[in-house]
Amino acid sequence: MSRQNDLFKKTVNQLLHNISLNMSLDDIIENDSAIAKQLEVSRSTARKTIEHLISLKVIIKQDSQRIIACLPTEQMYFDLQDVGPPKEEQVEKYFLDAILSGKIKPGDHFSELELARQSGCNTIAVREFLIRFSRFGLIEKEPRSQWQMKTFDRAFVDQLFEVRHLFEMHALSRFMSLDDHNPQWPKLQQLLDDHRTLKKHLATKFQDFSKLDQRFHDLLQAAYPNQFIHQFYEIISFVFHYHYQWDKGDERERNTVAINEHIEIISHMLLKDLMGATVSLERHLSTAKRSLLNTALYTKSSE
Amino acid sequence: MSRQNDLFKKTVNQLLHNISLNMSLDDIIENDSAIAKQLEVSRSTARKTIEHLISLKVIIKQDSQRIIACLPTEQMYFDLQDVGPPKEEQVEKYFLDAILSGKIKPGDHFSELELARQSGCNTIAVREFLIRFSRFGLIEKEPRSQWQMKTFDRAFVDQLFEVRHLFEMHALSRFMSLDDHNPQWPKLQQLLDDHRTLKKHLATKFQDFSKLDQRFHDLLQAAYPNQFIHQFYEIISFVFHYHYQWDKGDERERNTVAINEHIEIISHMLLKDLMGATVSLERHLSTAKRSLLNTALYTKSSE
DNA sequence: TAATTGATTTTTAATAATAAAAAACATATA
DNA sequence: TATATGTTTTTTATTATTAAAAATCAATTA
Numbered sequence: 022m023s024r025q026n027d028l029f030k031k032t033v034n035q036l037l038h039n040i041s042l043n044m045s046l047d048d049i050i051e052n053d054s055a056i057a058k059q060l061e062v063s064r065s066t067a068r069k070t071i072e073h074l075i076s077l078k079v080i081i082k083q084d085s086q087r088i089i090a091c092l093p094t095e096q097m098y099f100d101l102q103d104v105g106p107p108k109e110e111q112v113e114k115y116f117l118d119a120i121l122s123g124k125i126k127p128g129d130h131f132s133e134l135e136l137a138r139q140s141g142c143n144t145i146a147v148r149e150f151l152i153r154f155s156r157f158g159l160i161e162k163e164p165r166s167q168w169q170m171k172t173f174d175r176a177f178v179d180q181l182f183e184v185r186h187l188f189e190m191h192a193l194s195r196f197m198s199l200d201d202h203n204p205q206w207p208k209l210q211q212l213l214d215d216h217r218t219l220k221k222h223l224a225t226k227f228q229d230f231s232k233l234d235q236r237f238h239d240l241l242q243a244a245y246p247n248q249f250i251h252q253f254y255e256i257i258s259f260v261f262h263y264h265y266q267w268d269k270g271d272e273r274e275r276n277t278v279a280i281n282e283h284i285e286i287i288s289h290m291l292l293k294d295l296m297g298a299t300v301s302l303e304r305h306l307s308t309a310k311r312s313l314l315n316t317a318l319y320t321k322s323s324e
Numbered sequence: 325m326s327r328q329n330d331l332f333k334k335t336v337n338q339l340l341h342n343i344s345l346n347m348s349l350d351d352i353i354e355n356d357s358a359i360a361k362q363l364e365v366s367r368s369t370a371r372k373t374i375e376h377l378i379s380l381k382v383i384i385k386q387d388s389q390r391i392i393a394c395l396p397t398e399q400m401y402f403d404l405q406d407v408g409p410p411k412e413e414q415v416e417k418y419f420l421d422a423i424l425s426g427k428i429k430p431g432d433h434f435s436e437l438e439l440a441r442q443s444g445c446n447t448i449a450v451r452e453f454l455i456r457f458s459r460f461g462l463i464e465k466e467p468r469s470q471w472q473m474k475t476f477d478r479a480f481v482d483q484l485f486e487v488r489h490l491f492e493m494h495a496l497s498r499f500m501s502l503d504d505h506n507p508q509w510p511k512l513q514q515l516l517d518d519h520r521t522l523k524k525h526l527a528t529k530f531q532d533f534s535k536l537d538q539r540f541h542d543l544l545q546a547a548y549p550n551q552f553i554h555q556f557y558e559i560i561s562f563v564f565h566y567h568y569q570w571d572k573g574d575e576r577e578r579n580t581v582a583i584n585e586h587i588e589i590i591s592h593m594l595l596k597d598l599m600g601a602t603v604s605l606e607r608h609l610s611t612a613k614r615s616l617l618n619t620a621l622y623t624k625s626s627e
Numbered sequence: 628t629a630a631t632t633g634a635t636t637t638t639t640a641a642t643a644a645t646a647a648a649a650a651a652c653a654t655a656t657a
Numbered sequence: 658t659a660t661a662t663g664t665t666t667t668t669t670a671t672t673a674t675t676a677a678a679a680a681t682c683a684a685t686t687a
Contacts, residue, residue: 024641026677052631063679068633085632085686134668143641144669145448152452156459158551165649166669180550187490247483248461249559253552327671329647355661366649371663388656388662437638446671447639468679469639 030099032062032070037093040079048089050080112150115140120170121263127172134166157256175314182310185257188250192241193302197295205244206291212236213287220280223273230276237283264316275312282308333402335365335373340396343382351392353383415453418443423462423473424566430475437469460559476567478617485613488560491553495544496605500598508547509594515539516590523583526576533579540586567619578615585611 036056050056050071057067071087074080077097081090116136119125133151137144144166151168154160158177161169171177199205212233219229235258242250265272282305289297339359353359353374360370374390377383380400384393419439422428436454440447447469454471457463461480464472474480502508515536522532538561545553568575585608592600 024639024675024677028678054631064632065680066678069678132668145641149452149455152455156555158555177551180552183548183550184552187494191490245486247486248480249483249487249556252459252461256552327645327647327669331648357661367662368650369648372648435638448671 027101028062029066029069029073030101032060032066033073034098034101035060036070036074037079037097040074040089041093044089046089046092050087050089112136112140112142112147113154116150116154117263125170127170127174129170130163130167131170132167157259159260178310178314181257181260182306184253186306188253189238189241189302189306190299192244192250193290193298194295196241196244197290197293197298199244203244205240208240209287209290212240213284213291216280216284216287220284223277223280227273227276230280233283234279237287261313264313278308279305330404331365332369332372332376333404335363335369336376337401337404338363339373339377340382340400343377343392344396347392349392349395353390353392415439415443415445415450416457419453419457420566428473430473430477432473433466433470434473435470460562462563481613481617484560484563485609487556489609491556492541492544492605492609493602495547495553496593496601497598499544499547500593500596500601502547506547508543511543512590512593515543516587516594519583519587519590523587526580526583530576530579533583536586537582540590564616567616581611582608 039059040050044050051059053064053067053071056071057064060067060070062070071080075082075087078090079093079097080087116125119136119139125131133144133147136151137147140147148166151160151162155162159171159173161171163169196205215236216233219226219233238254242254265275282301286298286301286305289295289301342362343353347353354362356367356370356374359374360367363370363373365373374383378385378390381393382396382400383390419428422439422442428434436447436450439454440450443450451469454463454465458465462474462476464474466472499508518539519536522529522536541557545557568578585604589601589604589608592598592604
């Protein structure tokens with residue numbers, strides 16, 4: 022068996038849909054370059070699609086023009102139920118589920134084949150995902166397609182926060198050195214307002230906090246973007262996402278604390294009070310670390 | 325065609341070698357588990373190897389024992405000339421060569437297939453290498469197996485050194501906080517001595533400096549190892565290696581300057597003079613940055 | 628002669644196939 | 658009955674194959 026012609030099928034469905042929406046009997050369809058562009062595929066695929074519609078008699082050729090002969094019916098559409106999401110995402114989803122649900126525990130070994138079978142993908146897709154994922158430092162390759170889930174231990178958290186601390190403090194001091202007319206300042210003010218708004222509706226919308234959190238950290242970095250720091254933050258945010266997945270219990274309290282800490286930091290920043298902001302950030306980081314450690318330890322003991 | 329039985333051939337050669345070295349006619353060979361262990365292969369492979377030697381009449385079976393019937397001759401060995409190094413390394417070597425020699429220039433696009441053909445590997449090996457390599461931030465994946473070599477520009481160097489600066493200063497201050505009895509101190513003293521020794525023979529041995537450089541930075545980190553920082557240093561050392569490959573011209577002067585800077589830093593450290601060490605390290609980092617920028621710019625303009 | 632169409636070639640993505648190598652199992656021998 | 662040997666099954670790594678999709682080229686028409 023060779024690859025599936027999903028793109029072709031999807032394109033056929035798309036074109037049928039477009040016709041039934043926008044066209045009527047005897048309309049002339051556009052040239053195939055235009056259609057290709059519209060459907061965002063190559064002309065070859067567009068062409069094959071049109072030919073398919075000709076074979077379905079939806080389109081007929083008349084003196085070198087192609088016109089609509091009959092409007093699409095339900096049965097003409099391909100059933101794309103089984104196509105599913107890209108393999109890529111499929112492995113990712115399965116794998117993250119597996120570690121989040123504890124199916125794969127820290128220290129465990131697992132094989133590519135195993136994962137491929139369980140996630141319904143081929144081993145290559147799995148392996149490429151794992152190689153990409155390995156940069157997070159949570160898994161390690163071993164000989165013969167074996168991998169090991171590294172232990173998520175105290176040392177890992179310590180190291181993670183050591184770097185995070187360095188980066189955030191650095192980002193803070195750089196931000197504070199921006200001159201008064203820099204457009205980042207009004208953005209920071211806006212962010213503070215948004216924090217206050219959310220704080221009022223925290224009872225119901227406490228889950229919206231993660232977006233604010235993201236915005237805050239992005240804004241801090243935005244003044245002097247750095248790809249290496251950015252890369253590190255991907256790890257951070259994965260690890261947090263990874264851990265708090267389990268532990269939805271005290272999410273609300275956690276967010277309440279964090280939102281107040283953010284407000285404190287931002288307020289100091291807006292007052293150009295570097296010292297105060299530093300102290301607040303320091304506190305914020307240690308809260309975050311403590312909270313992560315709690316979750317991590319809780320998880321470990323519940324195995 | 326399916327995979328090559330290189331391991332089998334290699335094992336045959338190994339066993340033939342072992343026999344001609346250690347055994348003589350009519351000796352009894354060990355059981356196959358032992359041989360497998362010796363040759364570091366599975367018993368299946370060991371078995372197949374022994375059977376092959378039986379078919380070559382080097383070994384014959386005699387009442388459930390296997391004895392040496394004749395000693396190996398040259399012709400029995402497999403020719404492993406064409407086996408070559410693992411595909412993995414092959415791609416790596418080719419790819420690094422290509423970027424070092426300027427065949428692939430910053431900003432260039434290249435395809436997996438192209439690289440596979442040129443390096444004599446399959447596309448999968450290539451792709452996996454590229455995925456792994458991409459964590460250095462020097463290449464980026466694009467749709468349809470295309471990749472782009474990112475431009476090695478001023479911004480890249482700035483970002484690299486921004487992080488390096490943070491990490492080295494941090495490492496320095498942590499190191500300085502070690503108590504007097506910590507075993508790292510004598511190591512540092514030793515390193516200083518080695519620097520001084522090398523300095524005397526710098527005229528001839530200036531290339532040995534890179535080892536000292538490595539040792540110095542490793543020692544700084546060793547006090548508090550951190551996998552994220554370590555990961556970053558892999559990028560750093562790759563980038564340096566990558567760039568100085570071109571520019572062997574002033575290697576000697578560069579190393580002379582660097583060795584003096586190291587000596588200065590270490591001396592301050594041993595005197596527990598954090599301030600002095602910091603200043604020296606600051607200078608060392610800016611020399612390194614300037615030097616890298618020179619090389620990078622020189623390269624760019626010579627395209 | 629510019630734009631469209633038709634045909635061909637190249638490249639890419641995926642599975643299938645095959646053999647190597649490892650592991651598991653069963654048998655035999657001391 | 659423990660250990661070594663022989664056999665079978667499973668897993669892994671690599672190439673071949675196939676079709677999708679893109680890109681290129683050639684021809685045709687307006």
